[in-house]
Amino acid sequence: MSTSIETKCLHEGYEPKNGEPRQLPIWQSTTWKYASSDDMGALFDLETEGYFYTRLQNPTNDLAAKKLTALEGGYAGMLTSSGQAANFFAIFNVCEAGDHFIASSSIYGGTYNLFCVTMAKMGIECTFVDQNLSEEELAGFFRPNTKAVFGETITNPVCSVLDIEKFARLAHSHGVPLIVDNTFATPVNCRPIEWGADIVTHSTTKYIDGHAISVGGAIVDSGNFDWMAHADKFPGLTTPDESYHGIVYAERFGKGAYITKATAQLMRDFGCIQSPQNAFYVNAGLESLHVRIQRHCENALKIASFLNAHEKVAWVHYPDLPEDDYHELAKKYLPNGSCGVMCFAVKGGRSRCIEFMDSLKLATIATHVADARTCLLHPASHTHRQLSDEQLTEAGISPDLIRYSVGLENADDLIADLKQALDLI
Numbered sequence: 001m002s003t004s005i006e007t008k009c010l011h012e013g014y015e016p017k018n019g020e021p022r023q024l025p026i027w028q029s030t031t032w033k034y035a036s037s038d039d040m041g042a043l044f045d046l047e048t049e050g051y052f053y054t055r056l057q058n059p060t061n062d063l064a065a066k067k068l069t070a071l072e073g074g075y076a077g078m079l080t081s082s083g084q085a086a087n088f089f090a091i092f093n094v095c096e097a098g099d100h101f102i103a104s105s106s107i108y109g110g111t112y113n114l115f116c117v118t119m120a121k122m123g124i125e126c127t128f129v130d131q132n133l134s135e136e137e138l139a140g141f142f143r144p145n146t147k148a149v150f151g152e153t154i155t156n157p158v159c160s161v162l163d164i165e166k167f168a169r170l171a172h173s174h175g176v177p178l179i180v181d182n183t184f185a186t187p188v189n190c191r192p193i194e195w196g197a198d199i200v201t202h203s204t205t206k207y208i209d210g211h212a213i214s215v216g217g218a219i220v221d222s223g224n225f226d227w228m229a230h231a232d233k234f235p236g237l238t239t240p241d242e243s244y245h246g247i248v249y250a251e252r253f254g255k256g257a258y259i260t261k262a263t264a265q266l267m268r269d270f271g272c273i274q275s276p277q278n279a280f281y282v283n284a285g286l287e288s289l290h291v292r293i294q295r296h297c298e299n300a301l302k303i304a305s306f307l308n309a310h311e312k313v314a315w316v317h318y319p320d321l322p323e324d325d326y327h328e329l330a331k332k333y334l335p336n337g338s339c340g341v342m343c344f345a346v347k348g349g350r351s352r353c354i355e356f357m358d359s360l361k362l363a364t365i366a367t368h369v370a371d372a373r374t375c376l377l378h379p380a381s382h383t384h385r386q387l388s389d390e391q392l393t394e395a396g397i398s399p400d401l402i403r404y405s406v407g408l409e410n411a412d413d414l415i416a417d418l419k420q421a422l423d424l425i
């Protein structure tokens with residue numbers, strides 16, 4: 001029906017019929033009623049589609065996920081309680097104890113911790129790699145038990161851009177899927193599936209929600225990865241699931257296998273469901289996403305240019321700046337702009353940076369990013385404080401790095417705020 005991303009934001013997903021509400025209703029119910037025991041039994045056997053318990057599925061969640069799936073150009077999608085849950089499920093759906101996967105070292109601190117510490121306790125090992133290494137160098141990190149490759153389109157917090165095609169080629173030549181966290185770019189600015197990614201994840205907490213209202217996550221599967229062609233690597237998808245009467249997901253559900261397994265097994269057992277109320281906010285956020293993202297990018301470019309030219313600023317990383325190290329990759333993967341997040345440092349090191357941050361009046365210090373109000377934080381003191389100096393360096397985070405997330409305020413007001421704080425130091 002709709003072809004452009006803007007129209008899809010409004011019209012994909014929930015399509016009301018005659019006399020139905022125009023806005024996505026919230027199915028605020030734990031359970032559904034059935035006429036007979038057999039009717040409900042068929043759902044438990046995954047023989048018919050339908051709803052029975054909100055821990056597994058809820059129509060509000062499914063319709064919001066359907067809109068996001070359409071925007072990403074995917075085949076099937078699901079919402080999760082948080083971005084953390086989305087990335088955990090995305091990996092755990094294809095890895096089990098004894099398996100290994102590869103992730104860019106330049107990723108969100110929470111994801112780094114999940115992969116490095118918690119998944120290691122589950123017997124799943126992650127090798128972190130410098131995403132700028134050559135294809136030949138990166139190929140050296142694959143092992144016989146490697147099951148997935150993971151990266152972020154635009155990394156949080158250092159704003160480097162992933163060469164998605166390079167990572168997709170590497171993953172596919174080793175018979176494993178590429179999973180890309182597309183939180184910062186959003187499907188408005190980049191659709192990783194078009195560049196070869198197999199699975200896309202989101203923290204909907206950020207731009208998709210857009211107003212710092214609710215924590216949530218999402219997984220979208222392209223349906224393109226052929227699990228059966230690599231059946232020995234992915235027994236969870238290609239051999240019978242005894243907890244569902246011996247269903248073989250890849251045979252029974254084809255392109256829907258990955259999301260069906262993640263729902264039927266992982267959501268059933270871990271229960272990281274998003275509340276229907278929050279799914280409603282996700283859907284509403286997606287409706288205006290294209291307008292907001294454009295403004296976030298316009299504002300950010302003005303601010304990055306201002307900072308870049310300021311004598312008290314040591315450096316700025318923002319991919320839309322022509323002199324940025326990632327500008328070439330940004331032009332290819334993010335031709336309409338990257339995102340509203342940038343990082344920079346003021347001259348004089350870590351303590352001067354903190355002094356500067358404390359002098360800002362409009363931008364607030366918050367453990368958040370990518371919402372309507374401008375906020376900032378200092379990863380070395382906040383989000384990444386659990387990392388050693390060595391790990392910080394490995395993740396490309398210098399001790400003076402300030403992550404600045406540009407909101408939807410007037411750019412000149414934000415620049416005036418930065419200027420008065422810079423004048424004070």
Ligand SMILES: *Cc1c(COP(=O)(O)O)cnc(C)c1O
Pocket residue numbers: 082083084085087108110111152156181183184202203204205206215216217
């Ligand atoms: C915030 C974030 C996450 C984690 O999401 P939550 O919703 O906070 O659990 C994952 N990836 C990226 C890129 C993020 O920015």
